[in-house]
Amino acid sequence: MLYEKLIRPVLYRLGSNDPEVVHERTMRVLSRAGAAAAPLRRYFAVDDPVTVFGLSFPNRVGLAAGMDKDGRALAAWPALGFGFVEVGTVTRLAQPGNPKPRLFTLPRSEAVINRMGFNNAGAEALARRLASRGKPGVPLGVSIGKSKVVPLEEAVADYQASLRTLYPYADYFAVNVSSPNTPGLRTLQDKSALAELLATLQDTSRELAGERRPTPLLVKVAPDLTDPALAELLEVCETHGVSGIIATNTTLSREGVDARERTLAAETGGLSGRPLTARARDVVRFVHGETGGKLPVIGVGGVLSGQDAQRLLDAGASLVQLYTGLVLKGPGLVRRINRTVAA
Template structure:
């Protein structure tokens, strides 16, 4: 493929082989592109796929979205639909701006088709994202906003952290993703526990209803880890159903290191969450468990290890309504978006 053979090697040559520098330069280029309407229109003619579907009461131009983590601060919002994405999720954003964990914190495992990251929710903060959205406007596709806990906020004050971000960004989001499953913020995954999650969701539901007024509240989804046991996941699903959660995003990155190619074993020892091809089977398994355990009552966005239309189709067959790309897109470029979206469009659902 052109991207794999020419574009990606060139990006790494220019950036000194540092994956985070490649990422930042790519986002910067796409941010500049977002301001050039003729270029966006030309790209859209190449990459866009029309396969409309209704999900969460929203109309999506196709089933393939950009996962959180790629454009944390919403800098390139108008470029993503031109590259073929049917929806965009920004963040994870926190109440307080934060630099994230120490560098290096992003590692590419090219032979494994995977990435390890311990970014630590590096972002400019909820108010900065709200200001940018107010200035630049939303993209022409549904916009999700992933919100998380600031590292400086004690765990017992996490609820107010999430509520602050929800309030700041409520006018702009088509849905919210509640990130309680990243492995890179100390203690965050404890919020997946039954009592902690129940308290958080109850408060967010009340806040959302207040902000909505007479309108229908913006959908709130919970993003879950792939490392939960079936028992823990079943408890989490019970809480979600009890508190009117609109859906689930399955899954976040994993702490497992299964599936890493032997030549990259040393890189695999880096701390952080693993994403990419080793996660494919487990993510599908979690999607199927969620669908079966809830009797299909919770809409699901499937994410994790999607590198072709076949993997995306397995997500939908397991019970997902939409899918998201991150690592596959990062490693193989926008051609993957087009192939997955058109592959799904060709299937009857």
């Protein structure tokens, strides 16, 4: 609670109440801390090993994509108790993202709206950083997306290039076709488009793996899909040997936002946090049921307490991820969740 009552308000005052400034300053601190943060692991981390899609995780709580897009603070995240880290979303081409302001906090709703637009330094830059600094001591996922300037008809080659560039470094890849902040991206969730994309990425993965086991490919889905559309997507994923589903991305819905924050909620972009808690759990439950539990699920969306995480696991998730909860509650949340789900 110290983070919420003291540290976060100070960070926002120092950042002129701009969430993106606060985020950037936090990332600079964590990137400089590096290996020096390792002793913190004795406090934050809980050993609760689990094996999912062939990978061994020291615990079930991971950092979601979006927090450390360019892999700048990889040494710090395990020290804060995370059992795995997902960087990105990264695109083949470096891009600045959407115009600022593009990140908004809704404290009464325990929510965040973002329209960042995959701002990142590009796949080549991430590969160079991973080659020079190494990976974290926990499984590393890489979320890949479409470069904004690339036409949809060239999206498959764009994803494929990122996969090739980053293949030596990722323990799994998350194929992001569900962000609401890149025009047209969500159309790649359609049956034919997704089938073409996954077929190419799986062929490329097998080629790059050689005699080794191919790196797992996961698909991140939107919470706004209808059940029939989601069922169709899952059928495509199973046909093409996807290793798992990440449920869910941010939502375009504004249901559940506090009435006093309706003006701020009118900002365009994806909503995350408490208003997404129930929907993310419903999607996890649907995926688990539709696939008969054969397709592992990483549950993400509105995880702001240990109980939220446990309910996602009870709904069928094998792992959980944090983003907004970490922003709003601080690193103590990682410890509380780990202790809850390991009990």
